[in-house]
Amino acid sequence: MSAEKPTLSFSNSVLQLEMEKAFEYLDKAREVASRGVDVISFGIGQPDTPTPEHIREAAKKALDEGFTGYVSPPGIPELREAIANYISEFTGAGDIKPEEVIVTPGGKGAIFMAIASYISPGDEVIVQDPGFPAYECTVRYAGGKPVFIPLKEEEGFRLTPEAVQEHITPKTKMIILNNPHNPTGSMCTKQDIQGILEIAKENGIIVLSDEIYDHFIYEGQFHSVLEDPDWRDYILYLNGFSKTYSMTGWRLGYIITNAKAIERLTVFAVNNFSCVTSFAQKAAVVALTGPQDFFKEVLAEYRRRRDFTVEAFNSLPGVRVLKAPATFYLFPNVKEILEQTGMTTEQFSLKMLEEKGVVMPPGVPSFPLKAGEGYVRVSYVQPIERIKQGVERLRQGIEELLEKA
Ligand SMILES: Cc1ncc(COP(=O)(O)O)c(C=O)c1O
Numbered sequence: 091m092s093a094e095k096p097t098l099s100f101s102n103s104v105l106q107l108e109m110e111k112a113f114e115y116l117d118k119a120r121e122v123a124s125r126g127v128d129v130i131s132f133g134i135g136q137p138d139t140p141t142p143e144h145i146r147e148a149a150k151k152a153l154d155e156g157f158t159g160y161v162s163p164p165g166i167p168e169l170r171e172a173i174a175n176y177i178s179e180f181t182g183a184g185d186i187k188p189e190e191v192i193v194t195p196g197g198k199g200a201i202f203m204a205i206a207s208y209i210s211p212g213d214e215v216i217v218q219d220p221g222f223p224a225y226e227c228t229v230r231y232a233g234g235k236p237v238f239i240p241l242k243e244e245e246g247f248r249l250t251p252e253a254v255q256e257h258i259t260p261k262t263k264m265i266i267l268n269n270p271h272n273p274t275g276s277m278c279t280k281q282d283i284q285g286i287l288e289i290a291k292e293n294g295i296i297v298l299s300d301e302i303y304d305h306f307i308y309e310g311q312f313h314s315v316l317e318d319p320d321w322r323d324y325i326l327y328l329n330g331f332s333k334t335y336s337m338t339g340w341r342l343g344y345i346i347t348n349a350k351a352i353e354r355l356t357v358f359a360v361n362n363f364s365c366v367t368s369f370a371q372k373a374a375v376v377a378l379t380g381p382q383d384f385f386k387e388v389l390a391e392y393r394r395r396r397d398f399t400v401e402a403f404n405s406l407p408g409v410r411v412l413k414a415p416a417t418f419y420l421f422p423n424v425k426e427i428l429e430q431t432g433m434t435t436e437q438f439s440l441k442m443l444e445e446k447g448v449v450m451p452p453g454v455p456s457f458p459l460k461a462g463e464g465y466v467r468v469s470y471v472q473p474i475e476r477i478k479q480g481v482e483r484l485r486q487g488i489e490e491l492l493e494k495a
Pocket residue numbers: 135195196197198199222268272300302330331332338342343
């Protein structure tokens with residue numbers, strides 16, 4: 091036997107996958123906390139409220155009724171129908187049918203399914219930079235080539251049709267559009283969406299549209315790609331329950347596209363995960379068909395937190411931040427601090443964690459390419475009191491750094 095254990099000789103494709111760097115910061119935060127430091131985290135990408143009670147009750151009921159076996163691979167019929175109805179109305183698409191929906195293990199499961207199902211070696215895929223790390227990793231896993239479009243602060247970090255046009259080639263197979271956007275909190279305008287979709291249609295390119303933050307909108311009107319009546323031809327619409335319904339641990343997401351494509355994606359599902367957890371799907375039906383009022387309060391509270399956090403960060407020396415219109419993230423610019431101290435963004439983030447017990451994943455390498463250098467991501471999913479404490483610690487930390495510089 092060779093020196094290396096056979097169980098460590100991984101396939102080339104799996105070696106393209108990387109850990110999410112933001113998770114590594116959370117691990118570091120745990121290590122700092124274990125030294126007795128009260129760590130304040132701006133690093134968490136999930137709502138701080140539990141799943142609403144009526145949704146939890148539905149899962150308990152399904153369990154008690156013995157709804158615990160395998161279920162239909164593309165999702166239980168009542169959930170596919172509930173998703174079709176809800177998203178038809180929410181996006182204005184109007185006539186989505188249950189057979190145009192497949193339920194997946196989380197939004198991440200949907201990302202993997204979509205990219206693995208369409209990308210072959212040599213295909214180019216347009217990806218926003220900065221962006222959610224799973225996209226580019228999975229493209230490389232499939233042998234594809236991620237083509238990065240840097241998002242610019244001057245453009246509110248939006249993906250614009252002009253930038254897409256500049257980056258497409260005859261090899262472009264897919265455009266991944268995350269709107270509203272993690273990590274910057276940006277949102278595309280109607281014109282942006284229409285322009286990007288026009289380019290995709292003209293060039294026969296798939297648009298994978300991840301709209302998982304579509305309910306967290308504070309300003310302006312959100313526009314879904316499903317507003318295009320031709321969506322069945324070229325769009326893979328992706329969404330999930332994690333963020334809106336505080337269901338991150340339940341692992342529930344979905345893809346909407348034409349019924350024939352869903353049949354093929356179902357073959358992928360059968361070979362990969364058979365079906366998504368039966369009783370969780372019952373709860374998801376109730377999430378969509380039950381009362382939605384709880385979310386009004388969530389949104390009002392998040393708006394207060396966003397407004398507070400924007401003002402507080404803009405009052406920090408060397409920091410400026412856009413009032414992001416959506417999601418629960420901000421992407422403050424800390425370039426002035428880096429220029430004065432000679433640090434990289436990562437060194438700055440680590441310093442704030444080690445010395446002040448404040449977690450803020452650096453734009454690079456967390457999200458994970460180049461355009462995030464000079465930025466940190468701030469997630470405001472915690473009470474304002476806590477945000478205030480975090481900001482005051484940062485103020486001290488930054489002042490100390492600048493004094494020494
Ligand atoms: C842009 C984006 N897409 C997808 C996901 C995946 O969410 P989940 O797998 O929990 O549904 C996340 C989670 O952070 C995200 O930020």
